Amino acid sequence: MSLTNLWAAFAAMVVMGCGAAAVAGNTDSKDPKSAEQLLQAASKGDAAKVSALLKQGVPVDVRDASDSTPLLLATAGGHVEAARVLVEAGADVNLQNRQLDSAYLLAGARGELEILRMTLKAGADLKSTNRFGGTALIPACERGHVEVVKTLLQAGVDPNHINRLGWTGLLEAIILSDGGPPHQAIVRLLLDGGANVNLADRDGVTPLQHARARKQTAIANMLTAAGGR
Template structure:
């Protein structure tokens, strides 16, 4: 499977006729890393001294690489949290989208990187931007992947619970239809239900989350949707 493609989405996309090029969140490849210079290079390596010098010299904080990634995007991919802080303090934009329409928050969410996500949110990054070619959110991406701790942190930061992407799926629906029904997806669904996500919203075919869970044999998830708290 190509690096950066969300597990399970390939088959779904093929069935829907979605172009394969729309699937990938692309971290910097080895050749791209070797080509980095300036702030991108310093951000990737977490070179604080070089970052400070470049910032002081007036380097463009929101410069783009060949895939539209800023130094802050690169630092997020590399989990260089001190670099993120330095760039943000200097005025880098936390909420820009790269060419595949991912922001730093969604990059961290897809990577299951709760620590970097928390840094971004603490610095003022938005939790609920519309991102990706599916017009989704970081919360939907994290729910799809069963990144339960990331989901909880995004919920706490005010991410929209009931956003519908262009597949007509919410975070609740994606946790079921693109999940494996296992413990992490169960915890993800539980967090969404506890937070008040609307479990009455259906997919494009009119299926409720409960119907979708039952159809897949996800007994534990179905039970979560049938309890009194699931309103």
């Protein structure tokens, strides 16, 4: 299996893991039934019910069987208002589940810009990493989330962080993309944001070499202009 297909397979696992309905498990609450209701409400995006349960005293950071919190489940579903209620109630945006996803990391990877901004304001750990050893920036680069990349760079995420595959955000924006306009914009943001244009992969292949091999002419031209070799 190629690295690209392997990455896609793992990404599918995330969708199944975080998108699943909340189930009985490690709810970490004296009232498991109410905790379960909060997890389910967050997963469905029922902001009114989430608010009501929190007012009844259900802990904001209860966990389901996969150790996902209500905020993480709301983020996985793209439920902005439910996420807002939870963040405003003090939900920990950095708590990670068994797959090492947190609301902050998942919002970056999924392109949930509004939720991402909430997590940043609530103290997201910019150095936290997912199970691939990557920051929130790296999957955002790969998936073409231009505004997310811009927001994370402005927040101070390191553009030269290397994940366990030996790739930076710049490398992923090239290796795992078609080189189209969104990824061109991301490459420009990374270069302007301090990305090392010549930081190679584990095999010593530079971003420019990867871009040329993939016939990504526009990106190759940007890298060359920035001193790429």
